[in-house]
Amino acid sequence: MKILPVRKIHTIVLGSGAAGLAAAVRLSAEGVPDIAILTEGVRLGTSVNAGSDKQTYYKLGICGREADSPRDLALTYLRGGSADPLIALTEAAGSARAFFHLVNLGVPFPHNRFGEYVGYKTDHDPFRRATSCGPYTSREMCRALLRRVKNEEIPIFENRSAVKLATYAAADGTRRLCGLLALNTADGVLEPYCCENLVFAVGGPGGLYEASVYPSSQFGAIGLALEIGAAAASLPESQFGLASVTDISKREVRSDPICDRPESFRWNVSGTYMQVLPRFVSTEPDGVSGAREFLRDYRVALGEINSLVFLKGYQWPFDARKLPDGSSMVDMAVFYETAVLGRRVFLDYRTDPADFSFEALDSEAREYLRKSDALLATPLARLAKMNPGAVELYRDHGIDLAAEPLEIALCAQHNNGGLKGTIWYESENVPHLFPIGEVNGSHGVTRPGGSALNAGQVGAFRAAQYIARRYSGWSLDWTAAEKELAAEASRLAEYPERAASQTGDDWRKERAAFQCRMTRSAGHLRHGGEIGEALRLLTGRRRAARPLSAPPAETPTADIPPADAAEIFRNRQLLIAQEAYLSALSASFDAGSRGSALVLDPRGEPIHPKFPGSWRIKPEDPRFRDRILITRYSDESDSFLSCWRPLPDLPEDEEWFENVWRDYRSGTVFD
Template identity: 45%
Template sequence: MANIETHILEVLERLELDVLTTNTVVVGTGSAGFCAATRLVEFGQDDVVIVTDKTKAGTSRNAGSDKQTYYKLTLAGSEPDSVREMASTLFAGGAMDGDNALAEAALSARTFLHLCDIGVPFPRNEYGEFVGYKTDHDPRQRATSVGPYTSRSMVEALEKKAQEQGIPVISECRVVDLIVDDDKVIGLLVLRRDRDWDAANPPLLLIRCTNVVYATGGPAMLYANSVFPHGQWGASGAGYRAGVVGKNVTEWQFGLASLRPRWNVSGTYMQVVPRFISTEPDGSDPREFLLDAIPDRGRLASLIFLKGYQWPFDIRKARDGSSVIDLLVYRETQLRGRRVYLDFMYNIADEPFDPDQLEPEARTYLERAGALQNSPIERLIHMNRPAYDFYLEKGPRVDLATELLEVDVCAQHNNGGFAVDSWWRSNLEGFFPVGEAAGSHGVYRPGGSALNSGQVGATRAAEYIAKRRAQAPSEDSASFVNAARGPVGEALGLVNAAAVNAAEGVELTSLDLLQQLAELMSADAGPVRSATSIDQASVTIGQWLADLPRIVSADPDSRRLVDRLFLLRDALTTAFVYTSAMSDFVHKDAGSRGSVLYSDPAGAFPVEGDLDQVVSAADDSELFRFRLSGTDLDSTTQEVRLAGSGESPEVEISWRDVRPIPADDDFFENVWRRYRETGGVS
């Protein structure tokens, strides 16, 4: 197992730090992180340590929806399917590399069945077929689920496996920086969050390693309006500071979610057709604002119903489609400063429920489900009692039968991230981003494909490490110390500067600026963006990043403020990279795609025909003019790299053709020969 005996190493003059040595450090305790660690042991590499900021936090363990989906190859019924057909579905999302798509399809059955074998209770019929259903962007019925907490079931089973294997986990560790030498990762610097800051003996830990598997999740701290669970932050900034290339970072998923608690209001929550209420911030002036824009109540009810199927905001559905609901909610909250609630107690306009007013798809579904009761709450309890019970059990408790549920359009998932190849290797040797940290998705993706991608990427990275990078870290202490001097010195300098600022009465704390950053991103870089808003945000964030040592205070006696200081630097780094990428995209005049509306003064309003008053009557209507992106960018992908640092941060941006799906070469004798020679790892 890993050498978790620490020794003291003098990194700076008169400063000694603990050093832990291991072949591979896995950062993160979500389903991708635990998968990578357990797979490493299974493949013969048991010199592995897991570090994490908090073991029980993170998206895998704490996020979900009314029926959280896992996407895989069809494993039931008579409907035809194949690895390459699934790869083509993933690749069709646009801006996705074909070798990633093929790997995710090829290993989907293997990784899914591995989860089944370690105890995740995916449903199967009496003959052993794992039945499925159709999810968004899915031409088959590849989706499956174990209920609201599919990913929690996964991470709990994988954590149990890791415990059985005796893999050490070091919690309360905040990533500070990667230790890099000659374009290779040779270590990691982390802050021990559970220890007081002492300038003479700072709570920093150096990890000397051959490989880093980065399962830190997406940069969840970037948006104030977010459905990422509290305690999920991400640590992308450290990767960008080390020169790791990012890909498709402009591409997010946004959707309607409750704010307290944070939870996607998809599926049944929308299919039972609740009414939408907006109020002033103090709760006064309640209005059914959707009726102002869509007075046809049957049409409005049908669009709300469709949000269950079509939960993520999709710009293609913003014309005469269900995503107009997202835009109307966004206008109420972000532009008008009001609050929006779902009301499950009453129907639209407080009128009796009339299924005859619904469009055929909605009416047929509710009839087949036996869900024609008069009130939304009755329909919800009939169709999906656990969806109602969830809000009774999850804090803060909300009884949907008697209380309103506050919602907004929230960031839910980053489809971009660090660029990886078919073995989930980055451009930095030894650095393997997996899970949401990896930018393996395209602009669009089937619902639940992120859970599959995390398992596949973790498995591929672990197999490559076990067969190609099993060597111990270099014993050259001098080189390691030299590489560590810069990151350690910057960390000490940042805390010392913040401490001086605090002593001099600077009022802006690391917590304050984190909140300002998140609010700025939600206002200017969320689901509705303009060239002006993006450019201004990028300039502001770049200036904050450059001035950070001079503008923020943190009392070194406060563990929380010191921890948030490093988190703030990470968030500012990531936000600067992301807004720089967004600025580049919007100035390509490429139109709107995915889960984002890019304002275009020459474009059209989101809706036409009988819905033309949705935004055109508003004072802020010009913000919602847009035109759809063409397909010409589907075959390309944007890549970003942080080039400058300190007081002169710069982002290099380039575009390249996506890698195609590899050609079919399945002649058995050739494959068998290569496999004997390479063990399947090339």
């Protein structure tokens, strides 16, 4: 593989989702010289390609009579437990500024004729803090931010896939970040970049699970930072929920000026998609034979299960507390059919579930449908009445709900955890690395829907401010940095060829195997034995594969096309990430079942007689809500280690204007 000479850029933003683009805009506004965006592509990633029936942006309440404050907002963030109060306050305090920045850039958040940004309540939200531009809020944000990036003439290098981060040992003994290696996926050349700062905005770990509602172009790259020893927080706290996963690669899809053409259309089936009460059907793997309505197995009265399906509309994420009697039974049943029985599950909107009657529903569901004028003959008629855009959305992606059922699965959607940053979004142990957006693990066990987008914008502001005040010059030891990059480049230049010849496996097969393992044993359902076994396998594999990163003993054989080389590198970092996640998951069992995770325990409560006998719920231990799980790679043990760290209190409201003014003028606020 050809290696280009080292290129120097003062501050690199890696990734061009809503967080990365915002960071570039803010760095430019703060006057940081010489910035550039490196990205796999501006049409790729979650922000540009994902959405939901009303994609939510969560912010400080600024409408009506409900008084709100950053501290109240921070308390809401902290409610689910295991969230860092200092970060919660930071994200709450920066919320209004970040929101109005987007408004000023032209993101069409709706306001009334007096200019009030009227909000609505979202999940885990006691106020009306949520707002939305419709199904594609994060895409609207990217569009507006990208316009500004272009106006500011900030260079964007597309088709660059980062494959390794580089560090060297600084005088104080810490390993500081000094650059990265990127594969140019257009020509297969390896490009070393030296940088003073890296804003790491690579998004969530979309490539970890087989059942996933992350867009098919989003894999994430957290493994690169975990590999260099960056500390992570709350990795086990992910969100899972029901989503459609239809393969649309051969369908007529209406073109969109900005987004990627994904292979499968993945979309949360939340809100009205559930409230209209579709039929849940499972089939053999061919998608046709052996069709049956499986939800009937779980409740004697059909009205009862339909009422739970209705609740799923606004209780979208799988929630360990909503079992065995609540709406999470629906998720469990879908998971059992797909991951355990190997069947496929579909929502059919064309006819009602067998023996359906409005009278059998509980009063909440019946009243809702009645008030919506939706006591109509089929789920599709109800959907068309209550939310015509929801039908249209699938039609835009070549899926006609009137003609075919919709394939679904219980999917990974968001990771609340990620890299552990300071209140300035610098990695807490790798100086000059700034994880922002979903790759920063700033949320706890739960988060109010929409706070991911706020977190990414606030992180972008904070990192840019800090870089401008503290790291705007060059402090890099060039010789050390260039030496490190050259060594990494020569170690990795032949990696794809050697990996392919040593494992003998196609990268697709390898990926399918590890994604499947994650969905089966480390998704919403966590089985200690299986996780331990998978972890031992991965650690053993990584240690045995060490020679892969040593200089080649002999010239490798065939050249690998750039697109395949990128995928092989991607598997490398995904496997590192998987090892870190599994290690964190094992360490999290003491906390019990919480958030979107169900920990299995032979002494726990059974869920339903139909499920395997081992599916018994370990209850939550609430003491762990005041602690945060920190995970990082340890050189000494050559493995990932995790520990529970006690959380600090929310800082006292001790601010006196004159003191703050003094600290601000002297710059000590940035300490």
